[in-house]
Amino acid sequence: xxxxxxxxxxxxxxxxxxxxxxxxxxxxxxxxxxxxxxxxxxxxxxxxxxxxxxxxxxxxxxxxxxxxxxxxxxxxxxxxxxxxxxxxxxxxxxxxxxxxxxxxxxxxxxxxxxxxxxxxxxxxxxxxxxxxxxxxxxxxxxxxxxxxxxxxxxxxxxxxxxxxxxxxxxxxxxxxxxxxxxxxxxxxxxxxxxxxxxxxxxxxxxxxxxxxxxxxxxxxxxxxxxxxxxxxxxxxxxxxxxxxxxxxxxxxxxxxxxxxxxxxxxxxxxxxxxxxxxxxxxxxxxxxxxxxxxxxxxxxxxxxxxxxxxxxxxxxxxxxxxxxxxxxxxxxxxxxxxxxxxxxxxxxxxxxxxxxxxxxxxxxxxxxxxxxxxxxxxxxxxxxxxxxxxxxxxxxxxxxxxxxxxxxxxxxxxxxxxxxxxxxxxxxxxxxxxxxxxxxxxxxxxxxxxxxxxxxxxxxxxxxxxxxxxxxxxxxxxxxxxxxxxxxxxxxxxxxxxxxxxxxxxxxxxxxxxxxxxxxxxxxxxxxxxxxxxxxxxxxxxxxxxxxxxxxxxxxxxxxxxxxxxxxxxxxxxxxxxxxxxxxxxxxxxxxxxxxxxxxxxxxxxxxxxxx
Amino acid sequence: xxxxxxxxxxxxxxxxxxxxxxxxxxxxxxxxxxxxxxxxxxxxxxxxxxxxxxxxxxxxxxxxxxxxxxxxxxxxxxxxxxxxxxxxxxxxxxxxxxxxxxxxxxxxxxxxxxxxxxxxxxxxxxxxxxxxxxxxxxxxxxxxxxxxxxxxxxxxxxxxxxxxxxxxxxxxxxxxxxxxxxxxxxxxxxxxxxxxxxxxxxxxxxxxxxxxxxxxxxxxxxxxxxxxxxxxxxxx
Numbered sequence: 043x044x045x046x047x048x049x050x051x052x053x054x055x056x057x058x059x060x061x062x063x064x065x066x067x068x069x070x071x072x073x074x075x076x077x078x079x080x081x082x083x084x085x086x087x088x089x090x091x092x093x094x095x096x097x098x099x100x101x102x103x104x105x106x107x108x109x110x111x112x113x114x115x116x117x118x119x120x121x122x123x124x125x126x127x128x129x130x131x132x133x134x135x136x137x138x139x140x141x142x143x144x145x146x147x148x149x150x151x152x153x154x155x156x157x158x159x160x161x162x163x164x165x166x167x168x169x170x171x172x173x174x175x176x177x178x179x180x181x182x183x184x185x186x187x188x189x190x191x192x193x194x195x196x197x198x199x200x201x202x203x204x205x206x207x208x209x210x211x212x213x214x215x216x217x218x219x220x221x222x223x224x225x226x227x228x229x230x231x232x233x234x235x236x237x238x239x240x241x242x243x244x245x246x247x248x249x250x251x252x253x254x255x256x257x258x259x260x261x262x263x264x265x266x267x268x269x270x271x272x273x274x275x276x277x278x279x280x281x282x283x284x285x286x287x288x289x290x291x292x293x294x295x296x297x298x299x300x301x302x303x304x305x306x307x308x309x310x311x312x313x314x315x316x317x318x319x320x321x322x323x324x325x326x327x328x329x330x331x332x333x334x335x336x337x338x339x340x341x342x343x344x345x346x347x348x349x350x351x352x353x354x355x356x357x358x359x360x361x362x363x364x365x366x367x368x369x370x371x372x373x374x375x376x377x378x379x380x381x382x383x384x385x386x387x388x389x390x391x392x393x394x395x396x397x398x399x400x401x402x403x404x405x406x407x408x409x410x411x412x413x414x415x416x417x418x419x420x421x422x423x424x425x426x427x428x429x430x431x432x433x434x435x436x437x438x439x440x441x442x443x444x445x446x447x448x449x450x451x452x453x454x455x456x457x458x459x460x461x462x463x464x465x466x467x468x469x470x471x472x473x474x475x476x477x478x479x480x481x482x483x484x485x486x487x488x489x490x491x492x493x494x495x496x497x498x499x500x501x502x503x504x505x506x507x508x509x510x511x512x513x514x515x516x517x518x519x520x521x522x523x524x525x526x527x528x529x530x531x532x533x534x535x536x537x538x539x540x541x542x543x544x545x546x547x548x549x550x551x552x553x554x555x556x557x558x559x560x561x562x563x564x565x566x567x568x569x570x571x572x573x574x575x576x577x578x579x580x581x582x583x584x585x586x587x588x589x590x591x592x593x594x595x596x597x598x599x600x601x602x603x604x605x606x607x608x609x610x611x612x613x614x615x616x617x618x619x620x621x622x623x624x625x626x627x628x629x630x631x632x633x634x635x636x637x638x639x640x641x642x643x644x645x646x647x648x649x650x651x652x653x654x
Numbered sequence: 655x656x657x658x659x660x661x662x663x664x665x666x667x668x669x670x671x672x673x674x675x676x677x678x679x680x681x682x683x684x685x686x687x688x689x690x691x692x693x694x695x696x697x698x699x700x701x702x703x704x705x706x707x708x709x710x711x712x713x714x715x716x717x718x719x720x721x722x723x724x725x726x727x728x729x730x731x732x733x734x735x736x737x738x739x740x741x742x743x744x745x746x747x748x749x750x751x752x753x754x755x756x757x758x759x760x761x762x763x764x765x766x767x768x769x770x771x772x773x774x775x776x777x778x779x780x781x782x783x784x785x786x787x788x789x790x791x792x793x794x795x796x797x798x799x800x801x802x803x804x805x806x807x808x809x810x811x812x813x814x815x816x817x818x819x820x821x822x823x824x825x826x827x828x829x830x831x832x833x834x835x836x837x838x839x840x841x842x843x844x845x846x847x848x849x850x851x852x853x854x855x856x857x858x859x860x861x862x863x864x865x866x867x868x869x870x871x872x873x874x875x876x877x878x879x880x881x882x883x884x885x886x887x888x889x890x
Contacts, residue, residue, distance in 0.1 A: 293702035310816035
């Protein structure tokens, strides 16, 4: 920093009292922002239907493409869960389903929801749409690579869905794909199914790497004038950290997919021990199935936070906007996101407590796991304190945010149960685990996605979603999700194992049967309730109330584009210049209850704005 | 490669400078080309890929129930009737490291806008890489000829073949991709795309000699990975 610049910076950061006390009240230098370092980005503008909407290089269109394809895949995952619940609740009505089918549905449901739905939707969908707008860039830094990223995802989804139609069907080894059973005869889909799964995952990783590099460089190197890292909305921080995790965790998935395919195709024995089958020794020998578990969970645990961190970021922004208060402890929130991200690489073996590992290992991983509760709890308190005495708008978006806090705390607390080795051992592989992770990384992030859809739909389409339908959608989902997962905790405590096709004549039958029927009924209703959203979207696209500019009176840059919805290039003639963070809501002394990020200090000298 | 000049901001060395860059607006890495920052982050990710491979290899080798083959015998080459351990590997490594040297010189001449020297050196790097891949193909066919397969080998633990072909194959793929790009970039240098700022094929970014440095980063990385593979496979 030059001396010159430093002085100007100090003037800019002076409190309103000092400036107004100095006479004129407005210093000519107080609005100074350094000139642009980076030249204007030269964008490729599409001319035909194909270059504008199909092979499009506009991050906003790519974001919507990601969103639609991920939602489509998610609906397939939803239908699979219906089929599973039909079998568990009403086995006599599911006569068409064999145990093999059931395992295949379990596997595909898990993999689709975690990777192809939540990851793609948060990072590909929201990331692409929001990052350039929120940091004040015209587009992602490498638009062509960004486009290829989406089409790689498209091919990955195609390969994944193709496995439903190959001989033997998709793999049925559970979403963790544990060897040796994943590639041995007797497991459904152990032929083409598992190969297509590995190919699809590898394609997904390659495609995601292309997108992820774009997100990171856009955030680090293409912010607009005045946009410092500590002025970024938390949404961007969440997506940024999640992308860093993905860039470092997906390699483990790629490597395990490659090694597994070689075990299957070439007969190597990376993961395959000596195996006796019907008295005969198989060709395999000398490999280690536990190695796969380590590789898989080195990816698998950060993956949980790849889904959760964008949700944390987005929900912070939604809560702040709709309770008209600045986010409580912004810097603490940023450090909590980064801290959770870093810690998530040191906890993976808590998924392997029953793999026969050394008890000291379990002790280490239990400790690191429980440490994560600290930054997470900080975030929850900060959300509550943001709401505290805020001017809360009890609209659909806020309902989803409150629903998120409740379900997340619920799932987080059961996580503390499972993080402890002694508590986990009896509970592992029971419905308690299912209840835990669906609450914490299924329902909770989904609530944020829903809130985000209701929040940003006006920006993307220029029309509002129906509030009435939105509230029906929320209450059906929220109450329904609790009806599904709350009883599962109990099922877990009485010892009902997960991944069982049916309970046969076990003593669980008496108490579990009624509960399974109840859970299944709730699952059908909750799934059906999601079509309210789709109906709402279709209806609002046609006859929704026009949103106009900045309908929520929010501060962040994405609402400040010259045209709504924003056009390619986002900002028209001139890039925005940022003077403050995105959270100046209800500032004492200000004309409105929000001060957008581009408001220069000279316009708000008599207000008590935060120094950011 | 001179230090960038940023208007309104003095770039300080050391930790203090890093902190003030991080706290500033617009860019975190001052004056760093987008593509260069991207390559560094990609290489970090790729490091994790190779680390996973090599750690798996260490695990496989450490826990093998069958004796691991002796690398100095398996990788020996007969020169004038005398088996010389690691002869081919030594030559391969020498060629690859040398190609890193020509790459570094190409970057230097590129920034000096010496089009011809830069182009020839990129081409020399590409040829070095090609030689490496060729020798690797020779090594593979020799081992295959001796009966080494991904699923078995006559010298001991079958995992030796599995890990060897997988990891050197993955590295060889990296080298091959690098060679293809080196040839393309050599053409672009000779055609003057970096002197007149011609736009690339798939991007609206103007051509600049920084692209040679970005490709160089990748090439040095591939080299560095080879050093680790060399140490873990041939010297352990």
